[in-house]
Amino acid sequence: MGGGRRGGVMELEHPLATLPRIRGGIDLDDDGKDRRSGTVWTATAHIITAVIGSGVLSLAWAMAQLGWVTGPVTLVLFAVITFYTCGLLADCYRVGDPVTGKRNYTYTEAVKSNLGGWYVWFCGFCQYANMFGTGIGYTITASISAAAINKSNCFHWHGHDADCSQNTSAYIIGFGVVQVLFSQLHNFHKLWWLSIIAAIMSFCYSTIAVGLSIAQTISGPLGKTTMTGTQVGVDVDSAQKVWMTFQALGNVAFAYSYAIILIEIQDTLRSPPAENETMRRATSMGISVTTAFYMLCGCLGYSAFGNGASGNILTGFGFYDPFWLVDFANACIVVHLVGGFQVFCQPLFAAVEGAVAARWPGSAREHGAARLNVFRLVWRTAFVAVITLLAILMPFFNSILGILGSIAFWPLTVFFPVEMYIRQRQVPRFSTKWAALQSLSFVCFLVTVAACAASVQGVLDSLKTYVPFKTRS
Incomplete structure (x- = not known):
């Protein structure tokens, strides 16, 4: 043997x-x-693909709120916490024996097997709230990028001082129409090529953002940077400094949110060695690569634009030239988010339609060669319409990302992994390890509450001056 x-x-x-x-x-x-045939390398690739996304666009702005000291430290701390708690979550893939125990195929199954009761309901609520919110966030981000393409061309032809402001509402509606059509596709989960395209697009625009930041840093002129970020009395007042610092934490949290799909990635791994061992190695490599990339994007973006860094590094027009490269980067964002929207919303569609079909079997009946289902057509169209409406009413990139990051970070990245680990390993209550784990969970809960409150405050402040279909940016 x-x-x-x-x-x-x-x-x-x-x-x-x-x-x-x-x-x-x-x-x-x-x-x-x-x-299963997955290896540490395929799992690492899945992690990098899942983590590096639209969240990278806000990191220069987050660094501007936090400064040279707190900014990099925050990125490292979130990386360490994510690595540790994802290790705890990886141990929950199997129940009991890490080699022969019953498998959990999804995050919710892991919660049900290890905790049960109200935890399952709370987990489902957090997941579906995150999916719904991500649909809004992706709609806003894609529309801002689509508008930025027109702005970039306008600046190129009419000069950097021209009024090239755009109203994003029309772009939001256009994105919504596209999603209504995509939402009706059958067997969307089999369109594996769409995920590959989305991953390539994500890598392209993230790399372009880093490259343009390096070019801007080398060529100058550079924005003013400080050890503590935006300065009270110069850039912001004291209240704004506090709110925007917490909002920046939410943006960083959003950039690291991938725990929601960790169990699904782990379910692709071959055994032996035990899946949790492979997953820990993959998580270590994946988070190391993404953290290094985030450091580059955040720090270089901050060094290039200083405390005035825009909320979205590719749409704030610190970069004007080469205009075609800015256009291409924003087009990559749009293509990525067209597919990303469906990846997040399809599980929600399936959950609602499964529940309705269980109660009213006739709702699942399909008609004709096109397999038309009336309930699916009406429900999915209404769902996309609600998301589109909310995006029109609140098209605020950083605030929405802060809310999404806070919703996903504490419950899905910290709370459930900690609680499942304590239950699975039967960690004695009030022991040193139990106290340390609960302290970590409580501190992350406070960060989540602060980030969420600050992001909501940001939305409320923006609503004071924003008028749908009229306000231009």
């Missing part, structure tokens, strides 16, 4: 870990499904 070495001690592999399971000539895993 084979063995593996860990910490200088020879360990025997679990006797069932390598037992072949064959049915109909197909190699099967211990749960009867086709044998």
